[in-house]
Amino acid sequence: MKEPVVIGLFCGPKKPSSAKEFLGDFVAELQQLEKGFEIEGKTLKLELDTVICDTPARSFVKNTKNHNGYHGCDKCSQPGKYINRRMTYPYTDYPLRTDDSFENMVDESHHHEGPHPFHGSSVGMVSQFPLDYMHLVCLGVVRRLLNIWLRGPLNFRVPANIAERMSAKLVEMRSYIPVEFARKPRSLRELDRWKATEFRQFLLYTGPVVLGTFLDRNMYSNFMLLFSGIAILVSPRLSCHTQYAHTLLRSFVSHFGEIYGKDQLVYNVHSLVHLADEVQRHGCLDAFSAFPYESYLNKLKRLVRKPDFPLAQIIRRLSEMRITETPLNGASFKKQHFVGPLVDGLSVKAQYGEMACDKWTVKVSTGDNMFVIGNEICIIHNIVECSDGVYVVYKEFSEKSLFFTYPFNSEYLNIHIISQTSDILKCVKASELVQKCVALPHRDGFVAIPLFHTF
Ligand SMILES: [Zn+2]
Known part of the structure; x- marks a missing residue:
């Protein structure tokens, strides 16, 4: 499938307050379909593959402590350390959580009270909730790095004239960007408006070239550990090097703490040490990232033309599109x-x-x-x-x-x-x-x- 398929669509003035209520119908139906159902004389079973969320949504639907709390890492059981008004996860070798340890609530402090919304289904509450690199890496770690370099403490900050030259170089690259990219590079002055795809483009393509000329050697080498680890994990052709990418990302995280301070080892940065395991289980990063859903969600939002009855407008336009869209074959x-x-x-x-x-x-x-x-x-x-x-x-x-x-x-x-x-x-x-x-x-x-x- 080239695009996500809409099965359910919800609207309201705010995010749902109860995950159990939000997911109730879905989980009940899933439990039925997991047992088997008949279609054209054949018995089939439905298996849920992965649940893809950003970090706050993941802890919401799993009924667990969030990433700013102690015991908030959803992949390992370290307790977290509070430094400079930030929750940090400084250790890389705590025991990993498993589907069984989650179900048995071995680390009680990780869970909120009561059963999780998927209780009773066969969904693996750790293995089937992978970390999404769009939020974690692109909007998380890469944005954090750029903010440190442009607005952080003086000892890491790039001088204003150098930042201007970096921006000029990025803008100069606009005409060299292939059509496959949704966006062309923009000036760092517009950083607050950069989208996830722009952070990805900076991490994997423009950043290594621009930063090499302008950034302190030590900080550049650290960035290159992140670049090479993610370049391997995102690339289906390089899947045989997943374990090596794990080593690179672990080095990135420990050097990151040494360079920028232990108080910077927040959830997003720490989670990089778990990313290669996710690739091992689910395939390259794009096989379980939020990118296609986020971009489809934008497409859905653009189908709303008037403020009244947004759901009805989207459903009507989706069914029109399904009739008129014809697949393109060949070149x-x-x-x-x-x-x-x-x-x-x-x-x-x-x-x-x-x-x-x-x-x-x-x-x-x-x-x-x-x-x-x-x-x-x-x-x-x-x-x-x-x-x-x-x-x-x-x-x-x-x-x-x-x-x-x-x-x-x-x-x-x-x-x-x-x-x-x-x-x-x-x-x-x-x-x-x-x-x-x-x-x-x-x-x-x-x-x-x-x-x-x-x-
Ligand atoms: Zn962890």
Whole structure:
């Protein structure tokens, strides 16, 4: 499924006060469907996969202490320490909570009184409530870091003139951002209005390039631990390195405490030590993040045009959309031209400047023309429809060097500084494009970074 499917929709003047009441009908129905139901003569069973929430909502639906309270970590049993008017979780090796320990209320102080709303169903109250990295990492840790650098204590704060130069660099990158991204980079002056996708873009793509020039070495190295840990966990191709990402994120958290102070080891920062376990259980970070739901929720909100009867308006428009929407199959082409370049041996039917398919958009213009082909970073110069399929005409970058060497060499993530292409034009079937890259200006060349996350 490309988009969430609406099953229930609620509205009211405030958030619900009772989780039991809010979830009552759902859990009762779930218990029935878990036992089995018949459809077209077949008996099927429904299994709940995951419950995806932000942190306050997760403790609300689990009936547990929240993240600002003692015993508020929903993955381990450490008691929490109150430092400088903040609840912190300084330890990384306390016993982990399990579905059984939760049901048996082994750590009584973690729970509010009374049974949790899912009581009686087979839902695993720890394993099936994964940590969501959209709230935890993008809106949590990355925003916290930027706030420390821009507005924090003087010993960590980036001077105002440097912050201005960082903003200018971010804005300069706007024309190099592929169409797959919902937003282009904005100035740090607009930080309070940045959305989760902008923090993600900063963490995984623009941040490593911008910060390398301007940030103190120690703080940059710490940021790179976070970057590389999350780049691995978000990338389906790198799932074999999940355990290594765990080591990187643990190092990030302990260095973070040493650099910025133990009072900064709040719930969001601490939870990074549990994130690799979630990936081990549920697949890459995007398989259980709030991103698709948050973006669908925005789409639903835009369906409300008048203040009266918002639910009725949404339901009516959703059913209209279901009838009119037709799925797109295969690739679509735009910007037909006749100017090449071409390579010998192609039986050309048509040439295009743009091709969109399920995986990505390929263009011959800046921002959408960098791809990995084989093992090389390449720039696309033409898209050619031939009698035996669609080809791209490209040049390889002949000069490339490492972008970073800590915590490992950037080539392991296929990240390189690129400057000069070879003179030789080559061609390959478009189906052989391995990965789209974003290439961001850096000194005299570019840093090419593969698109890690799924769109
Ligand atoms: Zn914990």
